[in-house]
Amino acid sequence: IRDRASIVAVISDHVTLKRSGRNYMGLCPFHAEKTPSFTVSEEKGIFHCFGCGVGGSVFHFLMQYDHLSFPEAVERVANRYGIEIERADGPTGSIQIGERESLYRINERAAANYQKILFTQPVGRTALDYLKSRKVTDEIARRFMLGYAPQTGSGLLDLLRKERLSVKDALRLGLIGQRSTQQFHEKFFARLMFPIVNAGGKIVGFGGRVLDSGLPKYINSSETPLFHKSSTLYGLCHAKEGIRKGDRVVVVEGYLDVIPLHQFGISYAVATLGTALTPDHVRVLGR
Ligand code: ZN
DSSP, X not given: OTTTSOHHHHHHTTSOOEEETTXXXXXXXXXXXXXOXXXXXXXXXXXXXXXXXXXXXXXXHHHHHSOOOHHHHHHHHHHHTTOOOOOOOOTTSOOOOOHHHHHHHHHHHHHHHHHHHHHHSGGGHHHHHHHHHTTOOHHHHHHTTOEEEOTTOOSHHHHHHHTTOOHHXXXXXXXXXXXXXXXXXXSOOSEEEEEEEOTTSOEEEEEEEOSSSOSSSEEEOOSOSSOOGGGOOBTHHHHHHHHHHXXXXXXXXXXXXXXXXXXXXXXXXXXXXXXXXXXXXXXXXXX
């Protein structure tokens, strides 16, 4: 997997690298610096920072940068290069999936379910009509994985049980609320759903918009282990290529500002999520 991967390409997702002789240089993401001492060697498949001493393979980079375990880092790189991983069952026959992975899995399944309701169920009709009235095409709605959470719920709890996903994790993700020991309810209902996707393409949270004049107009996921409002930018995954190519970014206010811009070819637009622009946002954009 390491041989197939380009360490320069993987690190470039997070650090701006410039060619310098046989190597690439950039500002180290692991310590604060103004002159680059972070080097990446494509030939050797390693990175090293002369400032703080971190270094290693593409896997070590992801482990430190995204706080992944070694198997998670290997899996991430393998997925990117379309390499299938065969899992040998451990002595107990069980497979440990990283905790974060199981949280992402729930967000993914919830998003797919909201999307299915929007596009295939009668109850999604009003939401589709609303999108049409805002001139959002089906194609772009699908690209941004829009969905609908009906008034009566999306059936999320049944889905979790059926797929043996953890209700406790769904609580942590703010998708489910709890009234009493055995009484759960969906937090998002009667809302058009906007999955919030990080730069790596994983769903970290959701925004929900009412279709009428109800208030609040928008609600977002609360802070969770995956979602930090002050450093998250809506649309970044779709915009990162455009930002890199054009070396520019447009920051707008909300979901329905980003989506039409992308629809009309302004592919370098992102939005903050109901907050002012923070230093963390700027840091993310800088990368
Ligand atoms: Zn460093």
